[in-house]
Amino acid sequence: MLLSTDAPLAEEYDLALVDLDGVAYRGKDPIEHAAEGLAGARTAGMDVVFVTNNASREPESVSAQLCGLDIPSEPGDVMTAAQAAAAVLAGRLEPGSKVLVVGGAGLVTAVKAVGLVVVASADDDPAAVVQGFAPDIGWRQLAEASYAVQRGAWFVASNLDLTLPNEHGFAPGNGALVGVVRAATGVEPVSAGKPEPTLYHLAVERRGAARPLVVGDRLDTDLGGARAADYPGLHVLTGVSDARDAVLAPPEHRPSYLGADLRSLLVAHRAPEPVDGWWRCGRARARVSAGVLELDGPAGSLDLVRAACSAAWEAADRGQPVDPGTVPTLHVDEG
Known part of the structure; x- marks a missing residue:
């Protein structure tokens, strides 16, 4: 199930293992709020290593691109497949x-x-x-x-x-x-790359981290790798896997946290709780009844996605999975 924190993730964890494509940038273009989120995390004391399945480029080339996108980095901050x-x-x-x-x-x-x-x-x-x-x-x-x-x-x-x-x-x-x-x-x-845990283990060893957090956009590779490495994972909704994919994720791909973008490193996260047959998170709630996902709460909110994930995952784990046809496209408007 999803985890909760009392403090921002950047204070709870000492190292962020951050994917690149779909998280920090998309091709040559920056992803909105990526530089802001990473700068804030570093200010809070969080170390950052960029962990990518892309094996074509030298770390020097990757760090140069990041610097050009207002994300300061050195070649030693990059771990490639x-x-x-x-x-x-x-x-x-x-x-x-x-x-x-x-x-x-x-x-x-x-x-x-x-x-x-x-x-x-x-x-x-x-x-x-x-x-x-x-x-x-x-x-x-x-x-x-x-x-x-x-x-x-x-x-x-x-x-x-x-x-x-x-x-x-x-x-x-x-x-x-x-x-x-x-x-x-x-x-x-x-x-050798994600979802195998090798990349993550090498990055953690390089930094000597004690509390690493995986950050990625792909459930099957980034978050699957987090599960394989036994590290908590933050799924940001800026790349390949969307909120609906998260709701339908199998156990081996499920994230520990959900965020709209990298600014989610700068806030505390709340996990849904079961209340009267529903999974409630803030003003949002969700449940699965006879295979149908039912949602109630503010559209576009992360809390609604979190509640939907908890309801769907719990139902699947007890052998009564949600019918994918009842899971709508879930848009997230907040950071």
Whole structure:
């Protein structure tokens, strides 16, 4: 169920593990209130590490973009899926092993940094293939990866995100491109990125944090990763998964907190409570009756979404899930 706090999240937790695409920015464009929310969290004493499934870019490039969006950061504030994939490779391969890299500069740099040798052809007899997103990946690279995997190379993916949000909409993500190699070989890759907990654990170890909080927009990756890592998660409604998705989320994807945007780090959060057969949160309440979600309260409020989540999750957990057809699109107007 959702959690409650007496103090703002930025005071309750010492480290925010913040996703990028859909949370801090969308493509090249800033997300409204992201800079404001992160600045306030830092002022309150909260540390921030940006944790992204994007493996194509160097941390230096990511931090430069953030600085350009009025979000001060250093390369050490960025943890990428490329770094997580390299850590997975290094955990199994001997130093100096050959790895066929299909991806961008960030993945190449990360693999080299852990003492592995980057190659570009299956004829180089690589011990592993690692694949991460890059916008210029083409047929030849995917073919070389397929040949190597067919010959027995270990197949590792930086992440399996099917889509990548940008300023135009949702583009094919690394998971879609990995699907090409999977289809050609029949081999399922090991994934290093979210929802696997590796990225989060590496970031927490880097900072020495005691009370980390995951912040993301995707229930299946960001919040699923939070559950896998056993960290509380804040779902912000600025990216892929909307409020209705949260209501219908399975247990392994459910957040601990809900917020409209990153300003939700600066406020206390209240959790719904059961009252007379309803789940009540502030002036909003919700219940599930005979599979139908019933809502009562101010439209556009986070409290109504919170109440709806609690009602739907409790019903699903006792074997009487809500009919998805009765769950409306829920718009949130407040911060």
